[in-house]
Amino acid sequence: MEKLKPKKVYEQVAQHIQSLIEQGVYKPGDKLPTLVEMAELLNVGRATVREAFSALQAKGLIEIRHGEGSFVRSIDLEQLQEPxxxxxxxxxxxxxxxxxxxxxxxxxxxxxxxxxxxxxxxxxxxxxxxxxxxxxxxxxxxxxxxxxxxxxxxxxxxxxxxxxxxxxxxxxxxxxxxxxxxxxxxxxxxxxxxxxxxxxxxxxxxxxxxxxxxxxxxxxxxxxxxxxxxxxxxx
Known part of the structure; x- marks a missing residue:
């Protein structure tokens, strides 16, 4: 059997944020906390949050608007596939x-x-x-x-x-x-x-x-x- 690889911290952060989106804590159109705010909330480094945000953007869950912030996208979560x-x-x-x-x-x-x-x-x-x-x-x-x-x-x-x-x-x-x-x-x-x-x-x-x-x-x-x-x- 293939060995399971432990998830990196940024992957755990991305999964946590995704679960909050799925639960409706963050709704489509909502602006997410800034890198600094999210890092403080989750007790991780800003670089970790930045990687998590990039992964979520790649999945189509959020949109990063430079100079404005990160926003939850309007998507059908049931049909969301790993890109x-x-x-x-x-x-x-x-x-x-x-x-x-x-x-x-x-x-x-x-x-x-x-x-x-x-x-x-x-x-x-x-x-x-x-x-x-x-x-x-x-x-x-x-x-x-x-x-x-x-x-x-x-x-x-x-x-x-x-x-x-x-x-x-x-x-x-x-x-x-x-x-x-x-x-x-x-x-x-x-x-x-x-x-x-x-x-x-x-x-x-x-x-x-x-x-x-x-x-x-x-x-x-x-x-x-x-x-x-x-x-x-x-x-």
């Missing part, structure tokens, strides 16, 4: 997600270099500043990483492409949180993002496209290596 992101830490699945991201985000970077505005560049710079300042703080760095990719998507100016990337955004954010340790050193990830930014800022579509390709491909190679090592360890 791919909850079990997405199998290496093969993570690689498939990265392949999808490569297809979408490489094109988004190219379009962003053609269509970006000064406001788009400011959003990217803010994300890069946070990544640079919090290289040793995983939650802040991961959130800034995610926001950078969302800023690039927005800068593409293609509403259909933006919608497609937003569709996988909760899964992206959830897996970024859980796969950070195998994605590469923070300084390398920051360097990759800076190269993407420079191509977009300079309005050089091919440079931006290549930089995004190199970034995602580099992460894919690290994940592949991790998967191979994990499989060898199981044999």
């Amino acid at each position: 791919m992101s909850i079990a997405l830490m199998r290496g093969d699945d993570l690689l498939e997600l990265l392949e999808v991201r490569k297809i979408l985000e490489v094109g988004a970077a190219e379009l962003a270099a053609r269509n970006r505005t000064e406001a788009d560049l400011e959003d990217m710079r803010q994300a890069l500043d946070v990544m640079g300042a919090h290289q040793e703080s995983e939650p802040e760095s991961v959130e800034a990483d995610f926001q950078f990719h969302m800023a690039v998507a927005k800068a593409s100016g293609n509403s259909m492409l933006i919608s497609l990337i937003q569709t996988i955004a909760p899964t992206m954010q959830s897996t970024m949180n859980r796969s950070r340790s195998i994605s590469g050193p923070p300084r390398d990830l920051l360097y990759d993002h800076i190269q993407v930014y420079r191509g977009i800022e300079a309005k050089q579509p091919e440079a931006a496209r290549q930089a995004m390709y190199n970034h995602i491909d580099r992460v894919m190679q690290r994940v592949k290596s991790h998967v191979v090592q994990a499989k060898e360890g199981e044999s």
Whole structure:
């Protein structure tokens, strides 16, 4: 029989919040307590609550509106199914997600270099500043990483492409949180993002496209290596 793995703290927190939603303590449209408030209520760290919120967003239970807070979504709980992101830490699945991201985000970077505005560049710079300042703080760095990719998507100016990337955004954010340790050193990830930014800022579509390709491909190679090592360890 397969051994049961103990649940991580953030998974326990997410399950607790989900049960409160199912019981009607938090109703559709309600704003959840802030990260700080929820952390105090449950006696856990803010990073744990942030991961729990990301998992709940990936399940479609809540919506995280940056600058506003986290809100309970209106859904049919009886038909709620575990999305791919909850079990997405199998290496093969993570690689498939990265392949999808490569297809979408490489094109988004190219379009962003053609269509970006000064406001788009400011959003990217803010994300890069946070990544640079919090290289040793995983939650802040991961959130800034995610926001950078969302800023690039927005800068593409293609509403259909933006919608497609937003569709996988909760899964992206959830897996970024859980796969950070195998994605590469923070300084390398920051360097990759800076190269993407420079191509977009300079309005050089091919440079931006290549930089995004190199970034995602580099992460894919690290994940592949991790998967191979994990499989060898199981044999």
